[in-house]
Amino acid sequence: MPAAVPDLLFRTLADPTRRAIFEQLCRQGEQTVRALTEEAGVSQPAVSKHLGVLETAGLVRGRRAGRETHYRAQPRALAPLIDWMGLYATFWRERFDRLESLLKRMDQ
Amino acid sequence: MTQAASATANTRSVVVEREFPYPPEKLWRALTQNALIEEWLMHNDFRPVVGNRFQLRAPPSPHWNGVTDCEVLVVEPPKRLVYSWNATGDEVATGPKTVVTFTLTPTKAGTQLRMEQSGFGPQHENNYRGAGFGWQRFFTALEGVVANLN
Numbered sequence: 001m002p003a004a005v006p007d008l009l010f011r012t013l014a015d016p017t018r019r020a021i022f023e024q025l026c027r028q029g030e031q032t033v034r035a036l037t038e039e040a041g042v043s044q045p046a047v048s049k050h051l052g053v054l055e056t057a058g059l060v061r062g063r064r065a066g067r068e069t070h071y072r073a074q075p076r077a078l079a080p081l082i083d084w085m086g087l088y089a090t091f092w093r094e095r096f097d098r099l100e101s102l103l104k105r106m107d108q
Numbered sequence: 109m110t111q112a113a114s115a116t117a118n119t120r121s122v123v124v125e126r127e128f129p130y131p132p133e134k135l136w137r138a139l140t141q142n143a144l145i146e147e148w149l150m151h152n153d154f155r156p157v158v159g160n161r162f163q164l165r166a167p168p169s170p171h172w173n174g175v176t177d178c179e180v181l182v183v184e185p186p187k188r189l190v191y192s193w194n195a196t197g198d199e200v201a202t203g204p205k206t207v208v209t210f211t212l213t214p215t216k217a218g219t220q221l222r223m224e225q226s227g228f229g230p231q232h233e234n235n236y237r238g239a240g241f242g243w244q245r246f247f248t249a250l251e252g253v254v255a256n257l258n
Contacts, residue, residue, distance in 0.1 A: 103128055
């Protein structure tokens with residue numbers, strides 16, 4: 001897997017609005033741009049732009065039907081991130097660092 | 109120190125282990141006294157009593173109220189401490205419903221502390237937000253998603 005893949009996924013999902021759109025698609029299944037715009041709290045062109053970025057990253061796929069495009073989440077595209085991150089272990093490792101420093105201070 | 113994300117039948121665990129150059133009794137204090145817990149983990153109203161319901165509080169973020177609901181399940185000083193670790197607020201339905209187990213094992217040099225957080229499961233499929241602990245939480249959710257892909 002090229003290193004660029006996680007980079008692109010990270011960058012794509014770093015935007016909270018974009019992440020919310022992706023989340024909604026995961027939760028609700030296929031949605032039109034119009035339906036997504038109602039939820040997103042930003043303009044339809046902005047939603048379309050976010051969808052384009054998500055699609056480039058492989059996180060969503062669009063399907064044209066008449067005048068509307070329907071989008072569907074592709075959660076499988078997240079897989080590279082899972083290998084890349086220490087997940088919750090990162091949180092606990094950091095807390096263990098704090099614990100270590102606390103124990104040192106308790107000595108004094 | 110070792111760490112791992114392991115998978116069981118339908119849920120996943122995170123394990124973090126580290127050896128500390130102190131006796132188990134000292135670690136036990138750090139794991140069970142409010143002021144000490146706050147220093148390394150989070151603000152809390154923990155009491156080392158089985159059945160005690162307490163909360164861990166982190167600063168709120170836009171998608172998370174910062175509160176984790178917990179219940180003490182096992183207290184065996186100075187060997188084992190177990191509590192549930194559940195999301196609250198908007199995340200009740202989709203956030204982690206997990207169990208945290210601390211195991212303290214005396215070693216020549218001090219104490220081996222093992223933390224296992226288990227129960228990350230299919231309910232996290234919808235939890236994609238980078239709320240709470242930020243990316244860590246976000247990726248916990250993602251792990252649940254990917255774990256359930258065939």
